[in-house]
Amino acid sequence: MTMLHTINKSPFERNAFDSCLTHVKKGSAILLIEDGVYGATQGTAGATKLAAAMKDVAVYALQADVEMRGMQGRLIDGVKLVDYGGFVDLVTQHQNTQAWL
Amino acid sequence: MTMLHTINKSPFERNAFDSCLTHVKKGSAILLIEDGVYGATQGTAGATKLAAAMKDVAVYALQADVEMRGMQGRLIDGVKLVDYGGFVDLVTQHQNTQAWL
Amino acid sequence: MTDEMMEEGGKIKKFLYINRKAPHGTIYALESLEVVLISAAFEQDVSLAFIDDGVYEIVKGQDTKGAEIKNFSPTYRALEGYDIEKLYVEKESMDARGLTEKDLLVPVKVLTAKEMADLMESQDVVMSF
Amino acid sequence: MTDEMMEEGGKIKKFLYINRKAPHGTIYALESLEVVLISAAFEQDVSLAFIDDGVYEIVKGQDTKGAEIKNFSPTYRALEGYDIEKLYVEKESMDARGLTEKDLLVPVKVLTAKEMADLMESQDVVMSF
Amino acid sequence: MKLAVLVNEGPYTHQASDTAYLFTRAALEKGHEIFRVFFYHDGVNNGTRLTVPPQDDRNIVKRWTELAEKHKLDLVVCIAAAQRRGILDENEAKRQGKDANNIAPGFRISGLGQLIEAGIQADRLVTFGD
Amino acid sequence: MKLAVLVNEGPYTHQASDTAYLFTRAALEKGHEIFRVFFYHDGVNNGTRLTVPPQDDRNIVKRWTELAEKHKLDLVVCIAAAQRRGILDENEAKRQGKDANNIAPGFRISGLGQLIEAGIQADRLVTFGD
Numbered sequence: 001m002t003m004l005h006t007i008n009k010s011p012f013e014r015n016a017f018d019s020c021l022t023h024v025k026k027g028s029a030i031l032l033i034e035d036g037v038y039g040a041t042q043g044t045a046g047a048t049k050l051a052a053a054m055k056d057v058a059v060y061a062l063q064a065d066v067e068m069r070g071m072q073g074r075l076i077d078g079v080k081l082v083d084y085g086g087f088v089d090l091v092t093q094h095q096n097t098q099a100w101l
Numbered sequence: 102m103t104m105l106h107t108i109n110k111s112p113f114e115r116n117a118f119d120s121c122l123t124h125v126k127k128g129s130a131i132l133l134i135e136d137g138v139y140g141a142t143q144g145t146a147g148a149t150k151l152a153a154a155m156k157d158v159a160v161y162a163l164q165a166d167v168e169m170r171g172m173q174g175r176l177i178d179g180v181k182l183v184d185y186g187g188f189v190d191l192v193t194q195h196q197n198t199q200a201w202l
Numbered sequence: 203m204t205d206e207m208m209e210e211g212g213k214i215k216k217f218l219y220i221n222r223k224a225p226h227g228t229i230y231a232l233e234s235l236e237v238v239l240i241s242a243a244f245e246q247d248v249s250l251a252f253i254d255d256g257v258y259e260i261v262k263g264q265d266t267k268g269a270e271i272k273n274f275s276p277t278y279r280a281l282e283g284y285d286i287e288k289l290y291v292e293k294e295s296m297d298a299r300g301l302t303e304k305d306l307l308v309p310v311k312v313l314t315a316k317e318m319a320d321l322m323e324s325q326d327v328v329m330s331f
Numbered sequence: 332m333t334d335e336m337m338e339e340g341g342k343i344k345k346f347l348y349i350n351r352k353a354p355h356g357t358i359y360a361l362e363s364l365e366v367v368l369i370s371a372a373f374e375q376d377v378s379l380a381f382i383d384d385g386v387y388e389i390v391k392g393q394d395t396k397g398a399e400i401k402n403f404s405p406t407y408r409a410l411e412g413y414d415i416e417k418l419y420v421e422k423e424s425m426d427a428r429g430l431t432e433k434d435l436l437v438p439v440k441v442l443t444a445k446e447m448a449d450l451m452e453s454q455d456v457v458m459s460f
Numbered sequence: 461m462k463l464a465v466l467v468n469e470g471p472y473t474h475q476a477s478d479t480a481y482l483f484t485r486a487a488l489e490k491g492h493e494i495f496r497v498f499f500y501h502d503g504v505n506n507g508t509r510l511t512v513p514p515q516d517d518r519n520i521v522k523r524w525t526e527l528a529e530k531h532k533l534d535l536v537v538c539i540a541a542a543q544r545r546g547i548l549d550e551n552e553a554k555r556q557g558k559d560a561n562n563i564a565p566g567f568r569i570s571g572l573g574q575l576i577e578a579g580i581q582a583d584r585l586v587t588f589g590d
Numbered sequence: 591m592k593l594a595v596l597v598n599e600g601p602y603t604h605q606a607s608d609t610a611y612l613f614t615r616a617a618l619e620k621g622h623e624i625f626r627v628f629f630y631h632d633g634v635n636n637g638t639r640l641t642v643p644p645q646d647d648r649n650i651v652k653r654w655t656e657l658a659e660k661h662k663l664d665l666v667v668c669i670a671a672a673q674r675r676g677i678l679d680e681n682e683a684k685r686q687g688k689d690a691n692n693i694a695p696g697f698r699i700s701g702l703g704q705l706i707e708a709g710i711q712a713d714r715l716v717t718f719g720d
Binding site: 109134163165166185186188189190193198200202 | 609612
Binding site for chain 5: 355356357358398399400401
């Protein structure tokens with residue numbers, strides 16, 4: 001069984017990002033939405049942690065949230081962009097979803 | 102001129118506590134309210150930083166908020182407890198107030 | 203799905219309620235507890251997890267008189283009467299806050315973060331507050 | 332108080348609006364901007380500070396079409412027309428986020444955290460969003 | 461697949477209610493069934509018909525109402541959370557002795573049991589909040 | 591001294607409105623003048639008369655109304671923030687074509703200029719929020 005973890009908080013402001021990375025298991029997926037997308041931006045401490053986690057975990061980001069924050073072109077390699085339909089697919093493809101609020 | 106800084110966030114959950122400590126100047130005061138009182142509890146990383154800041158800055162905590170969280174008797178030495186009237190006095194005694202929300 | 207059929211034809215699912223926020227500063231802890239109490243009537247397989255600031259929810263000695271707010275912390279003690287007995291607390295979260303099991307209102311099982319991650323993956327429904 | 336008397340008998344105070352939150356995830360950035368725009372009519376001495384995630388508010392290239400939300404970021408460019416020209420950004424906050432002045436929508440003055448602390452202490456009214 | 465959605469924050473203040481709406485719409489477009497959208501905590505504030513957002517911005521409440529009409533969605537506002545925050549329908553207003561109500565079309569007020577039931581009946585429950 | 595208070599969060603959801611109330615009451619007890627209490631962001635939700643909190647808990651809206659009556663407090667709800675969130679008085683409801691209003695006694699709806707004015711006129715402005 002694998003899980004989908006969603007993160008909607010900036011890694012600079014809240015501990016949700018770090019707490020999620022502590023609890024994500026191999027084979028699971030992380031979807032960054034809302035302010036969570038800042039966690040995948042180049043040149044930040046969060047992205048370094050995320051890159052390390054990406055050996056075991058698939059990382060996605062919601063495209064509309066990336067663009068509304070002007071972060072398009074700034075994400076680290078390996079983060080896959082999805083639209084809202086892709087978000088729905090990730091939910092149905094995983095056994096359960098945990099929102100790191 | 103000296104300032105009163107209020108912190109109402111847990112240092113574990115948000116960056117308000119750390120950001121306040123970065124911006125507080127010698128002679129100013131910090132008042133911990135609401136979830137901010139966790140920042141002064143013994144045996145935590147926040148309290149170590151706060152103790153270092155206390156050489157230059159007076160630190161207060163709102164008693165009602167300490168008690169409602171069961172943290173009475175757990176605060177580090179040197180943190181002065183005030184009631185809501187004491188909160189009012191701190192506001193009037195300092196030139197301005199910045200709330201680290 | 204790990205559904206089992208009950209005699210009435212209903213499903214039994216594993217529900218995990220994850221509490222990550224401090225009490226009082228926001229209402230999430232209180233309203234999470236209200237969900238948990240209601241869930242007891244549905245005869246599901248209910249677990250509660252306390253991680254990060256959520257461990258503060260079940261700290262002893264909460265006294266809300268000075269803040270003139272209702273004290274809901276004794277309600278955690280009532281969970282047992284609703285047959286909600288699987289309470290898990292994360293060790294790393296307690297350690298970082300200078301807390302031990304003796305500081306808690308209710309009997310709990312202490313899990314490491316790794317064990318907590320295993321628990322999450324074994325659930326059908328995870329609600330986080 | 333550093334009040335000065337204007338001809339009309341009014342006071343001029345130093346107002347500092349501190350922006351510490353990312354835009355879009357919450358409404359604080361947008362509603363803070365609404366306060367700043369209104370304040371222009373009162374002929375006070377207005378400064379804006381962007382620290383922590385607040386620096387994201389004035390990042391270039393924000394495109395809100397996909398999220399179907401109104402894009403308010405161009406409004407920061409209009410501040411100059413309201414004679415609101417003192418915009419300060421904290422260097423440490425930009426550095427931690429991999430941002431430079433070239434990434435910003437509007438001309439700003441970059442301050443260190445220490446200089447930002449000095450700015451705060453020199454104000455009459457500090458509002459934080 | 462049968463999905464349930466939990467919305468924990470009010471309109472405009474947090475992006476959560478926007479994301480929940482766009483997720484729900486996308487799920488319907490993909491042919492999934494939305495068993496229920498449950499509004500809890502400040503999420504109950506999505507269900508007031510008294511909002512008047514700026515004309516050049518989205519109307520979050522109206523969007524929910526229209527989506528519900530189009531797809532026969534079950535939009536449930538938690539009664540306990542709604543009472544604390546002042547969201548009432550006609551029955552509740554009468555029962556509580558209030559002189560007005562503010563629930564928006566397409567929403568109904570009910571108990572927390574509806575959330576648990578959604579967790580049981582739906583194949584997936586997705587939470588949007590702060 | 592002359593104080594002004596800014597409340598940025600709604601009742602119950604965040605402790606901010608409790609702290610603001612207890613601070614304001616303490617300031618009045620100490621003989622200070624409260625120039626104005628301004629409600630912004632979700633703080634406007636403090637001004638709805640439709641709340642029905644549990645009987646064994648505090649009634650946050652009623653407390654503000656009573657404190658305002660006793661001390662002739664000026665409780666101002668920001669009109670722009672209120673429109674987004676569905677807080678209306680009778681005039682606003684009429685102007686916007688809404689069939690109900692929900693403002694609580696003792697509160698009035700006005701513009702953001704009232705907040706700036708409070709900052710100018712009061713000796714201190716204190717902010718409570720999230």
